[in-house]
Amino acid sequence: MFWSKYFIPTLKETPVGTEAVSHQLSLRAGLVNMLTSGVYSYLPLGLRVLKRIEAIIREEMNAAGAHELFLPVLQPIELWKTTGRDKTLAEIMITFEDKKGRTLCLGPTHEEVITDLVKNYVQSYRQLPVTLYQIQTKFRDELRTRYGIVRACEFIMKDAYSFDRDIEGLKKNYQLMYDAYVRIFKRCGLNVIIAEADSGAMGGDVSHEFLVPAAIGEDAVVKCLSCDFGGAVKSNQAQGDACPKCKSGKLAKQVAIELGHVFQLGLKYSSAQQALFLDEDGKQKPIVMGCYGIGVSRLIAAVIETNNDANGIIWPKEVAPFDVEILPLQVSDQESLELTKQYYRDLEKAGFSVLIDDRDESAGRKFNDADLIGIPFRITIGKRTLKEGKVEVKNRRTGETLTIAKDEAIKQLIASLRN
Ligand SMILES: Nc1ncnc2c1ncn2[C@@H]1O[C@H](COP(=O)(O)OP(=O)(O)OP(=O)(O)O)[C@@H](O)[C@H]1O
Ligand SMILES: [Mg+2]
Ligand SMILES: [Zn+2]
Known part of the structure; x- marks a missing residue:
């Protein structure tokens, strides 16, 4: 590629109103451009990075046995009423009425849509397990868009969903996704901390977050200064405490950016949406589900945020444009x-x-x-x-x-x- 014939609009000056280094550099290096707050275009150089990250994700997802599909952005609100998330996600959901009078939303996530799809095809335990994923644009009316593509209203996510007969199957698929995530982030040049998230309101459901320590992070984590231990901050942990893993190292508190989230959903969606299958014992049961998300566009920002110097970006080899x-x-x-x-x-x-x-x-x-x-x-x-x-x-x-x-x-x- 010849630069003179290409489109790389670099900027000498730091754009006004930008705080995060990744935001400044992604604009200055001609990777992205803001159309309006929280809405970004990917310019040729930025798109090349995006495509390389997507390729890594696809490779690892396929290797883990997941199959790619592509779900619609336009979703009827009735579907969301079946799980009650038309209300719980109302704050971030972008909804509108079309000319036929249907109320639609622009998908902020796809649990309802995929559960609806799978329930129409899967009737028997013989069709399980199956894991499906997509790389798609999500829409969320974020109250506070921040740091450019880190928190946007229109962003790219890889979301995967696993469907199993039982908890044992779910746990196996969960582990496959977890391991794939470890490889994906490593290949993207990121040192992630994996934090066990609180089981919270779901009760007993397992969930892990993949976070990268960075100044602009919104989540608190602890990291051992001597070994590879890291995790979410436990209520009794303080800066300088002894590491629970190696015992000799000291813990440092840091803030981190959330890049990925894996979740053992269990029966939450399949029960509400009546996604049932006939098991070997002749009984009808709800499918056991898991969901797995990576903020693909946010990942670009996290790579820049953690790989730069005073002169600019330092791309890790596998994601460089x-x-x-x-x-x-x-x-x-x-x-x-x-x-x-x-x-x-x-x-x-x-x-x-x-x-x-x-x-x-x-x-x-x-x-x-x-x-x-x-x-x-x-x-x-x-x-x-x-x-x-x-x-x-x-x-x-x-x-x-x-x-x-x-x-x-x-x-x-x-x-x-x-x-
Ligand atoms: N507004 C956004 N802009 C860019 N990426 C996002 C945004 N919201 C979520 N993501 C990314 O999508 C991934 C999966 O989405 P999920 O619904 O789990 O996020 P979330 O818990 O709402 O994230 P956050 O706490 O940052 O709002 C997140 O881990 C994050 O990397
Ligand atoms: Mg959110
Ligand atoms: Zn340690």
Whole structure:
């Protein structure tokens, strides 16, 4: 991809009215654009990141045996009345009347819709278990939209739902999703804390939240300074207490962003919506359900929030919009251009994506933009170093810059990209 023909509207200044680093950088790097409060467009670079995160999620969901489908955004309010959530979620639900006089809502979540769907197809224990998921836009009339895409009114969620005969089956599926979540967040370069959520009003239902410590977090967590222990703050825990796991480490209290939530729903929806199946013993029973959500668009913000420096974003390898940026300093120099194109072909052939900053801009401007958009590796091709047969390769994360023989550069770079 050539930058001069692409659409990356970077901004030099920090936009006014933005507090969160991730909000500032996602605007400055040309990833997203605000249409109105809580409503965002994804620009080409932001969309590339989104697609890579979605690909990781799909891979892990499919590997865990879940099947992708796509449910409607438009949902009849009658469906929500069957569970009473037309009232309990009224505050955040966006509802309206269509020209035929139907009251519809824009789905804030999909438990009712999927339960309704599954109940129409599943009659026998032989059809269970099944886990279904989608990656979909959700709509919530959030009272306080905050930090850009962290809390928006229109956002992207991966939501999965499991359907089982019994609690044992649910527990197995729950564990599969839990393990998939651990892998997803790790691959996205995030160090999550998993907090057991209170069973609360549901009574006995198990639930875990996946959180990332960050200054803009809204949930309190504790983290051990010595081992990998972390969790929700228990009422008797204080800063500096001994770690319950390793015993020697001290606990630090932090705030964290919620990125994912897994929940053993049990019979809540299947009972209310009469989603029943005929079991092996000839008895009709409600299906045992679980639900599993990840805030996909919020995840982008969390990655930026935890991977940046004063100069910009530092993308983890697996979610970066491009793997390598090639930066020819003199775009009219024939030799530089030929080498750029050769590198581009070699890298693409090896399966890596490349952005070429071919703009006729000052070196300073191009370096600043490269740091801002945060591609993991940058190759700088300059006339002077090229005379000595060399190019520069910079690692965005470590800041390490190596001057390498031009014929060796790609081989070395591919090795770094692969490890
Ligand atoms: N307004 C929002 N904007 C962006 N992402 C969101 C928003 N609300 C929820 N999410 C994401 O969707 C995931 C699953 O949704 P869920 O209904 O469990 O969220 P929630 O408990 O309402 O989250 P929160 O407490 O942050 O409002 C959350 O873990 C979060 O990552
Ligand atoms: Mg909420
Ligand atoms: Zn510890």
